[in-house]
Amino acid sequence: MSEHPWIQELLQIGGKEGQFSEKQLKILEAAVEMFAEKGYAATSTSEIAKKAGVAEGTIFRHYKTKKDLLLAIVTPTLFQSVAPFLAKEFVREVFDNEYETYEQFLRAVFSNRYAFVKKYLPAIRVLWQELAFHSEIKQCFQRVFTEHVYPKFARIVRHFQEKGELAEWPVDSVIRLTITSLAGFLAARFLLLPDHNWDDEAEMERTIHVLMNGLRR
Amino acid sequence: MSEHPWIQELLQIGGKEGQFSEKQLKILEAAVEMFAEKGYAATSTSEIAKKAGVAEGTIFRHYKTKKDLLLAIVTPTLFQSVAPFLAKEFVREVFDNEYETYEQFLRAVFSNRYAFVKKYLPAIRVLWQELAFHSEIKQCFQRVFTEHVYPKFARIVRHFQEKGELAEWPVDSVIRLTITSLAGFLAARFLLLPDHNWDDEAEMERTIHVLMNGLRR
Amino acid sequence: MSEHPWIQELLQIGGKEGQFSEKQLKILEAAVEMFAEKGYAATSTSEIAKKAGVAEGTIFRHYKTKKDLLLAIVTPTLFQSVAPFLAKEFVREVFDNEYETYEQFLRAVFSNRYAFVKKYLPAIRVLWQELAFHSEIKQCFQRVFTEHVYPKFARIVRHFQEKGELAEWPVDSVIRLTITSLAGFLAARFLLLPDHNWDDEAEMERTIHVLMNGLRR
Amino acid sequence: MSEHPWIQELLQIGGKEGQFSEKQLKILEAAVEMFAEKGYAATSTSEIAKKAGVAEGTIFRHYKTKKDLLLAIVTPTLFQSVAPFLAKEFVREVFDNEYETYEQFLRAVFSNRYAFVKKYLPAIRVLWQELAFHSEIKQCFQRVFTEHVYPKFARIVRHFQEKGELAEWPVDSVIRLTITSLAGFLAARFLLLPDHNWDDEAEMERTIHVLMNGLRR
DNA sequence: GATGAATGAGATTTCATTCAT
DNA sequence: AATGAATGAAATCTCATTCAT
Numbered sequence: 001m002s003e004h005p006w007i008q009e010l011l012q013i014g015g016k017e018g019q020f021s022e023k024q025l026k027i028l029e030a031a032v033e034m035f036a037e038k039g040y041a042a043t044s045t046s047e048i049a050k051k052a053g054v055a056e057g058t059i060f061r062h063y064k065t066k067k068d069l070l071l072a073i074v075t076p077t078l079f080q081s082v083a084p085f086l087a088k089e090f091v092r093e094v095f096d097n098e099y100e101t102y103e104q105f106l107r108a109v110f111s112n113r114y115a116f117v118k119k120y121l122p123a124i125r126v127l128w129q130e131l132a133f134h135s136e137i138k139q140c141f142q143r144v145f146t147e148h149v150y151p152k153f154a155r156i157v158r159h160f161q162e163k164g165e166l167a168e169w170p171v172d173s174v175i176r177l178t179i180t181s182l183a184g185f186l187a188a189r190f191l192l193l194p195d196h197n198w199d200d201e202a203e204m205e206r207t208i209h210v211l212m213n214g215l216r217r
Numbered sequence: 218m219s220e221h222p223w224i225q226e227l228l229q230i231g232g233k234e235g236q237f238s239e240k241q242l243k244i245l246e247a248a249v250e251m252f253a254e255k256g257y258a259a260t261s262t263s264e265i266a267k268k269a270g271v272a273e274g275t276i277f278r279h280y281k282t283k284k285d286l287l288l289a290i291v292t293p294t295l296f297q298s299v300a301p302f303l304a305k306e307f308v309r310e311v312f313d314n315e316y317e318t319y320e321q322f323l324r325a326v327f328s329n330r331y332a333f334v335k336k337y338l339p340a341i342r343v344l345w346q347e348l349a350f351h352s353e354i355k356q357c358f359q360r361v362f363t364e365h366v367y368p369k370f371a372r373i374v375r376h377f378q379e380k381g382e383l384a385e386w387p388v389d390s391v392i393r394l395t396i397t398s399l400a401g402f403l404a405a406r407f408l409l410l411p412d413h414n415w416d417d418e419a420e421m422e423r424t425i426h427v428l429m430n431g432l433r434r
Numbered sequence: 435m436s437e438h439p440w441i442q443e444l445l446q447i448g449g450k451e452g453q454f455s456e457k458q459l460k461i462l463e464a465a466v467e468m469f470a471e472k473g474y475a476a477t478s479t480s481e482i483a484k485k486a487g488v489a490e491g492t493i494f495r496h497y498k499t500k501k502d503l504l505l506a507i508v509t510p511t512l513f514q515s516v517a518p519f520l521a522k523e524f525v526r527e528v529f530d531n532e533y534e535t536y537e538q539f540l541r542a543v544f545s546n547r548y549a550f551v552k553k554y555l556p557a558i559r560v561l562w563q564e565l566a567f568h569s570e571i572k573q574c575f576q577r578v579f580t581e582h583v584y585p586k587f588a589r590i591v592r593h594f595q596e597k598g599e600l601a602e603w604p605v606d607s608v609i610r611l612t613i614t615s616l617a618g619f620l621a622a623r624f625l626l627l628p629d630h631n632w633d634d635e636a637e638m639e640r641t642i643h644v645l646m647n648g649l650r651r
Numbered sequence: 652m653s654e655h656p657w658i659q660e661l662l663q664i665g666g667k668e669g670q671f672s673e674k675q676l677k678i679l680e681a682a683v684e685m686f687a688e689k690g691y692a693a694t695s696t697s698e699i700a701k702k703a704g705v706a707e708g709t710i711f712r713h714y715k716t717k718k719d720l721l722l723a724i725v726t727p728t729l730f731q732s733v734a735p736f737l738a739k740e741f742v743r744e745v746f747d748n749e750y751e752t753y754e755q756f757l758r759a760v761f762s763n764r765y766a767f768v769k770k771y772l773p774a775i776r777v778l779w780q781e782l783a784f785h786s787e788i789k790q791c792f793q794r795v796f797t798e799h800v801y802p803k804f805a806r807i808v809r810h811f812q813e814k815g816e817l818a819e820w821p822v823d824s825v826i827r828l829t830i831t832s833l834a835g836f837l838a839a840r841f842l843l844l845p846d847h848n849w850d851d852e853a854e855m856e857r858t859i860h861v862l863m864n865g866l867r868r
Numbered sequence: 869g870a871t872g873a874a875t876g877a878g879a880t881t882t883c884a885t886t887c888a889t
Numbered sequence: 890a891a892t893g894a895a896t897g898a899a900a901t902c903t904c905a906t907t908c909a910t
Contacts, residue, residue, distance in 0.1 A: 021869090023869090023870080037350075038350055039256070039258055039349070039350050041256055041258035041259040042258040042350065044903075044904060044905080045904075045905060045906085046903090046904070046905090049872095054870080054871085055870060055871040055872055056871085056872065056904095056905090056906090057870070057871055057872060057873095057906090057907080057908085058869080058870055058871070058872095059905095060905080060906065060907080061869065061870070061871095064906095065905080065906080066904095066905060066906090125349070129346065129349060132256070132342070132346060132408075133254075133255055133256050133259065169423060172413075173419075173420060173423055176402075176405055176420070177423065177424065177427055179405075180397070180398070180401025180402060180404070180405055181397070181398070181401065183401065184397025184398065184400065184401040185393075185397060187397070188393055188396075188397055191349075196389075202390075203390060203393070206386060206390055206394065207394065209431060210394055210427065210428065210430075210431025210432065211427065211431065212431075213427075213430045213431040213433075214426060214427025214428065214429075214430040214431045215427065216430075238894085240894080240895080261878080261879060261880085262879075262880065262881085263878085263879075263880090271895080271896090272895065272896045272897060273880090273881090273896090273897075274881085274882080274883085274895070274896055274897065274898090275894080275895055275896070277880085277881060277882075278893095278894065278895070278896095279894095281881095282880080282881080283879095283880065283881090455873085457873080457874080471784075472784055473690070473692055473783070473784045475690055475691075475692035475693040476692040476784065478899075478900060478901085479900075479901065479902085480899085480900075480901090488874080488875090489874065489875045489876060490875090490876080490901090490902085491874075491875055491876065491877095491902085491903080491904085492873080492874055492875070493902095494901085494902060494903075495872095495873070495874070495875095496873095498902090499901080499902080500900095500901065500902090559783070563780065563783060566690070566776070566780060566842075567688075567689060567690050567693065603857060606847075607853075607854060607857055610836075610839055610854070611857065611858065611861055613835075613839075614831070614832070614835025614836060614838070614839055615831070615832070615835065617835065618831025618832065618834065618835040619827075619831060621831070622827055622830075622831055625783075630823075636824075637824060637827070640820060640824055640828065641828065643865060644828055644861060644862065644864075644865025644866065645861065645865065646865075647861075647864045647865045647867075648860055648861025648862065648863075648864040648865045649861065650864075672890090674890090674891085695882075695883060695884080696883075696884060696885085697882095697883070697884090700893095705891080705892090706891060706892040706893055707883095707884090707885090707892085707893065708885090708886080708887085708891070708892055708893060708894095709890080709891055709892070709893095710884095711884080711885065711886080712890070712891070712892095715885095716884080716885080717883095717884065717885090
């Protein structure tokens with residue numbers, strides 16, 4: 001009857017499958033939308049139930065507490081948000097020269113994350129907003145970043161520094177500049193001015209251009 | 218007796234002075250801290266009252282509703298956040314060659330806004346978080362930006378494009394890249410990784426370097 | 435288990451049945467009693483809850499606001515208070531000579547409304563008191579009166595004027611005198627001096643006697 | 652500057668004079684109006700203060716509690732409402748043949764009370780509404796009635812019964828019918844349908860006519 | 869599993885009253 | 890006498906959670 005394709009995909013991290021009932025998906029979908037629109041704390045479970053077309057009790061059958069419901073949304077989103085770096089083949093891809101330059105790498109990451117944000121925008125909004133207030137989420141994010149993203153990213157940066165493509169700045173700085181350039185574009189594009197008349201291709205090209213010209217030695 | 222220097226300064230937009238009672242300042246201070254920490258919706262007025270050391274009723278004597286209290290914090294912050302562009306002398310300063318290059322201009326804006334964020338961090342957190350959920354705030358922000366910030370910024374960009382210092386990209390793109398570079402740095406520095414071991418001077422220099430190399434023709 | 439017969443009957447306007455839960459009836463019963471005793475504004479929802487033996491939240495599950503609770507009591511009472519005139523058969527009854535004289539008609543109305551007031555006294559108190567302060571109720575009352583009661587009443591008066599039983603006074607005056615005579619008796623009997631030693635039969639006879647002697651041509 | 656003639660007159664029971672300050676009168680005036688409009692319990696002292704143009708504290712300087720303020724309005728009104736019967740000369744007036752018939756007496760009382768209600772309408776509304784909820788007021792009213800009004804009234808009725816003008820009904824019934832006829836007219840005229848197009852003279856004549864025809868032997 | 873009525877703790881807000889000035 | 894800021898108790902209302910069906 002009803003369809004929850006993107007929610008289901010968002011949840012498929014690690015290939016778990018078919019474990020979400022129709023009602024559960026409706027609840028998640030309703031919750032994401034409401035949390036994104038009004039914020040977690042300002043959304044009541046009764047609103048979610050109404051929007052999902054289920055009884056209020058049903059929510060608590062699937063998620064012990066309201067917070068559990070939040071985490072069910074936010075945790076997969078968190079992992080998906082850094083998904084490329086979590087992939088096992090990722091570093092191999094880079095060093096096996098699927099990407100011969102940092103610019104190629106950038107281009108790949110940018111368009112991949114652009115597609116991701118576009119698809120999962122509501123869930124990302126929720127993650128982004130609630131990150132600030134829930135220390136478990138923040139800690140989880142930091143752990144994932146330090147353990148999985150940072151080391152791989154750093155290795156790549158060092159690699160292209162050694163190849164002479166990038167300036168010999170501190171690796172942290174290069175990573176920071178890269179991420180904020182990407183995130184800055186995506187935030188402007190999707191959060192702050194979604195209604196502006198964007199030429200996405202061109203804008204991403206310019207962002208990469210600035211970054212490459214600035215980071216090049 | 219007690220001191221609320223930065224709150225008072227934050228509120229002094231337009232030079233109104235001495236119009237805030239001791240209790241009012243305590244309430245504002247407590248509210249900013251709690252809202253920054255837990256978010257507006259998750260903070261109760263009784264917590265604020267307790268932290269401010271006043272009776273709960275006192276809050277509502279000064280601010281008719283909880284939302285009014287939020288706006289009393291957020292509105293001045295919003296204006297302060299784009300303060301340089303609101304100054305009458307601002308454009309004159311640029312064209313009277315106090316800034317001979319876009320880079321000089323950038324350097325001035327960056328260090329000015331860096332100081333601003335550092336000083337008013339909690340209030341900015343609140344503004345930033347609640348911007349997403351309160352359409353009045355969002356609209357106010359957009360109005361201020363389109364009416365006051367954008368035109369001046371655009372004029373400056375065009376000026377330096379004509380002088381040949383900046384590439385002939387669309388003005389909007391140049392502005393966007395400039396702002397997200399600055400905001401990206403400040404967000405990383407103060408919101409995401411405040412505990413990282415930052416070399417602020419160097420990092421800002423690198424940010425400006427990237428931006429100038431990228432934007433230069 | 436517990437009994438709320440008169441409340442239930444009061445609500446049965448238009449034949450809706452069985453749609454009030456046990457708790458809802460308890461709440462209504464408690465509310466009527468308290469409102470009648472202390473007035474709407476001076477009665478707190480917590481008192482009502484306590485008297486009804488339910489949690490305070492339960493009241494608001496059934497009635498969104500305290501005012502809704504008032505209206506749930508007052509609206510049916512208002513309609514019941516002019517019930518005879520709302521009945522479809524009413525005018526027919528009069529003209530089909532179930533009542534051959536105005537006096538017979540009076541006698542019927544008086545005893546019918548006497549029984550009504552006696553039965554629903556608390557609810558009527560509430561209606562009467564709050565009529566003065568809530569413009570919606572007042573307007574509703576006036577609408578019902580002008581649309582349903584007045585035209586029928588006027589037709590009856592004119593009928594008996596034509597038959598020569600009543601003086602050729604303005605119809606409005608005859609109606610006014612009739613109603614205030616009835617209402618005056620009932621108010622004295624049930625509101626002002628309920629503890630006085632009334633001979634109801636005799637008093638009503640005298641009231642009708644006065645009215646008929648005065649209105650006769 | 653401002654004038655409170657009717658309030659001052661209302662308070663002059665027993666000839667006390669000049670004992671009310673300007674502010675006090677403003678407070679009373681504001682209170683009467685608000686109480687009449689919204690009811691005692693639904694009117695806040697701050698509203699009264701605002702309407703009276705004084706500080707909230709000032710009210711409590713003159714009236715220890717909000718209830719005292721109510722009583723300051725209601726008690727004089729109560730006495731004024733039965734004023735003719737409180738006058739020492741009253742019984743003498745009747746028996747010294749200022750009024751030779753019950754009808755003359757009625758006419759005098761009706762027009763006197765008509766003028767009274769017209770003049771002090773707001774205060775009367777308040778008295779009437781709050782009578783139901785405050786036992787002190789109710790008791791006071793009953794005491795005044797039984798001690799002062801009833802005996803005189805009864806004597807008059809008996810007098811005209813003995814003269815053969817009135818039927819030999821129980822005195823209580825005659826009094827009840829007289830008062831409800833008058834009160835019924837005044838209530839309809841001033842409370843229920845103040846906006847109706849009344850011919851006061853004629854209506855009062857008809858009311859007296861009905862009463863006299865009905866009560867006559 | 870699903871429901872939704874019921875709960876009661878707690879949120880926001882109101883308000884009569886006090887008191888320092 | 891007058892003020893009005895401050896109070897805190899109480900009022901209205903919300904909401905996450907439970908539980909009998």
